[in-house]
Amino acid sequence: MYNFNYSKAGSADAASQALASAEDGKVMAGGMTLIPTLKQRLAAPSDVIDLAGANLSGIRKDGNAIVIGAMTTHATVAGSADVKSAIPALADLADGIGDPAVRNRGTIGGSIANNDPAADYPSALVALGATVKTTKREIAADDFFTGMFETALDEDEIITEVSFPVPEKAGYAKFPNPASRYAIVGSFVAKTAGGVRVAITGAAPCVFRVQAWEDALSSNFSADAISDGAVDAGSMNADIHAGADYRAHLCGVMTKRAVAKAG
Known part of the structure; x- marks a missing residue:
């Protein structure tokens, strides 16, 4: 897995802004695809923005x-x-x-x-x-x-x-x-x-x-x-x-x- 910057967004809009400002950002939801991809070094994003705290469930x-x-x-x-x-x-x-x-x-x-x-x-x-x-x-x-x-x-x-x-x-x-x-x-x-x-x-x-x-x-x-x-x-x-x-x-x-x- 390559190094990347990790952040947890508090809302969808905040995640969108973080994604737009990142050099090569990726959004993480459950991580069922992204994490294995990172572990296998098939992707090298500059930033991973976690949506776990974005209040998007229900x-x-x-x-x-x-x-x-x-x-x-x-x-x-x-x-x-x-x-x-x-x-x-x-x-x-x-x-x-x-x-x-x-x-x-x-x-x-x-x-x-x-x-x-x-x-x-x-x-x-x-x-x-x-x-x-x-x-x-x-x-x-x-x-x-x-x-x-x-x-x-x-x-x-x-x-x-x-x-x-x-x-x-x-x-x-x-x-x-x-x-x-x-x-x-x-x-x-x-x-x-x-x-x-x-x-x-x-x-x-x-x-x-x-x-x-x-x-x-x-x-x-x-x-x-x-x-x-x-x-x-x-x-x-x-x-x-x-x-x-x-x-x-x-x-x-x-x-x-x-x-x-x-x-």
């Missing part, structure tokens, strides 16, 4: 939405009575992230800001039509995730909370890596007043929607409506865990399971 109902603070841990989301009541699929997703140690340290804001292609939360944000709120603006989930480990965030912009509209029904299913619990392929399906949305994570460099399945499910919300061939294997990830063809096949399998779970 869950509340706001009209027809569930609003989750950026520093809220996965375990808190999984155990929240409000989340379980309004969007049980979101609680189910959070409960399947990593292991207990990761769930009790990792945060929703850190996960979506990192945008690992195999992370679970991006599929929930996109399928539910969530809004990411930052120190500068509000960003629709469809516009937030821009590529592998890339988002629409500016360099000095920090996530403060995420607002999830409550759907009519939703379900999440993933094929997890048996060691890390990352999604080899995960599918989040949500039926909303505006129609059905299907978001796939783990399969490609970035979360994506499947229009053909959304159209089919809008007419017939049933696993039988999911047809093969809607996902192009040529755009899938391929690694030691799963080939591109296998991931393309799993997209359909996981979407069928997500629809069944949504009921």
